Amino acid sequence: MADGDDQQSLSQSIKGRLQQGVQNSVFRDKGLLDPDAVIDEDRIVGRDEQLDDIITYLRPALQGNRPPNMLLYGPSGTGKSLIINAVCQQVLELANSQDNQFGVIKINCQTIKSHDRAVYRLVENAAIEAGVEVGVPESGISTDQKLKRFYEILSTEFDSVIIILDEVDLLVGRQRDPSDDPAYSKLLYQLSRASQLGRIEGHVSVAALTNDPRFMEELDGRAESSFNPQDVVFPDYDANQLQAILERRRDAYQDDVLEDGIIPLSAAFAAQDHGDARKAIDLFRKAGEIADRGGEDFVREEHVRGAQEEAERDRTLTQMQGLSSQKKLSLYATAIVPIHAERNLKAVPSTVAYRVYTYIADLLDADEKSRDSYLRYMSEAETYNFVTSEKRGRGYGSGVHKEYTFVDDPSVVADTLADDIRLDELDYDESLIKSVVNAQVDDFFEGN
Structure with missing residues (x-):
């Protein structure tokens, strides 16, 4: 009988937790935040x-x-x-x-x-x-x-x-x-x-x-x-139209659970991404899901920012499926430069990134490719819309060099790649990586 009692107790525990999650949710009608839902005419904007x-x-x-x-x-x-x-x-x-x-x-x-x-x-x-x-x-x-x-x-x-x-x-x-x-x-x-x-x-x-x-x-x-x-x-939506779209789906949430700024912030993120209403609605929904996961009673701006980071990470993971291990390594080395640099870098010089790449390759006991190969890998990263590049004047130890700017937050790219190339399995000293990055950055700027 003990096993039967334990099983019944477990079943009741699961049921209670499920019911509690439904009762305590910030959502009233989550289906309104399905981008493919057929909605009423009064919810159509712009x-x-x-x-x-x-x-x-x-x-x-x-x-x-x-x-x-x-x-x-x-x-x-x-x-x-x-x-x-x-x-x-x-x-x-x-x-x-x-x-x-x-x-x-x-x-x-x-x-x-x-x-x-x-x-x-x-x-x-x-x-x-x-x-x-x-x-x-x-x-x-x-x-x-x-x-x-x-x-x-x-x-x-x-x-x-x-x-x-x-x-x-x-x-x-x-x-x-x-x-x-x-x-x-x-x-x-x-x-x-x-x-x-x-x-x-x-x-x-x-x-x-x-x-x-x-x-x-x-x-x-x-x-x-x-x-x-x-x-x-159908042209792009502008930020005001995206706000209006989300306002007309506000009733997907319970009364008074949305803090001020949630809708404008969700719309602003989506407006940066070609005025995509699907993205605005996804962020608006995911912010509530993050609040629910945390057992919180209100949806805050931090939840929207968390939803944006999740979306960037998901998009990054999808795009990375087409990259070889060497291309991932090149992209990772480039992404950690602005993260660890003490100087405020608006763009990453290829000279600096390549030298960091050689250090990381040695740390991983991976093949160390030539600078030309690194540049080819980064050109492919451009086609995946991870980075944009511009040619600049003479760099330290070389002629014309490229500078890379990340489309999304480089920390999201680096974190995702770190898991993918299994850096956590190595003796990875972040303070040492930081010192290597700053040494290369200082050498680059002192030589110009």
Whole structure:
């Protein structure tokens, strides 16, 4: 019986802790801080023109006519998915009240690797929307057979359909030759021609969403002609618009738990990153999660800053997956220079960073690459947007040298890399590293 009593006691303890976490949370309705949530019209900010355009383009679906194809383009987090989903939801509700079978078929192309897989996802989502069987296997039959089933579902189950292809530019497919057309070109041609060719009885229109303003240039002539979309442009949000967006989601939190400055700070961080509303909402949510983890009753600016550091660390980790160990070592050596330098360095001279790199390489018993190799590695770090660089005049012991400026906080980069290259497993004396950095910095400036 003792084991049973212990098990029951453990179960009650877990349940109590779960309930306590829910009851004591700073959140009231956390779902409002899901960037992909379909939200009410009164929560939409700074997109009146785009909202009006899409309403105008989709209104024919309620009048028994075919809406035009649309191309929604603009940077990530500028409201493309938000607006098209919000309007489609309202069209769906109005159409259903009129016994008009309107369907919204959505796929996100980011993780779809081929034209065949995209077609299957369309069949799958159409079947879910219509409440019918998929009717075809994922593999073992041709793409044309899957496409035929897709057209069959649309014809028998819907009067009018809009197909939303989010991040459509990422559906490139397996291009065996540089001259091969991307998969999205073929898919757009097939979908936009289906009604004209009599393969679908109802009305079908396509809304393609992309971050690439030159997307239409990549389509082949047939696809461009048949798709022929109405363009809807989504510019960056400014800091004031981002603040307004967060203010309209304030009720995701309990009353009086947000300290002053939380919303402006979240908006300011996101405004630095190309006016990305997704980032603003993510920071706003993560700050509350950090407060909850700490068992705190209020969300403070320190939680927003902690959320920003977590976001930078996550982004850094993702980007680092593509770097070799030598490139990580070069980046780490460069990042610790401004951290440990007693001088206020706005940029890191490559001469200094390379000498620190050789010291760290020796400490790790790693191969010590040449200065030219180090510079190549740092050039690649630029392509990953870790650093920017400028050429400067004569440096100590060399001619023209480069100076590197970190895009994010160098301490975040260094901390993440230190874990990755396992520096903590070595006899790593931080005070000694600091003295090495400052010796090289002093030598550099005394020689200029």
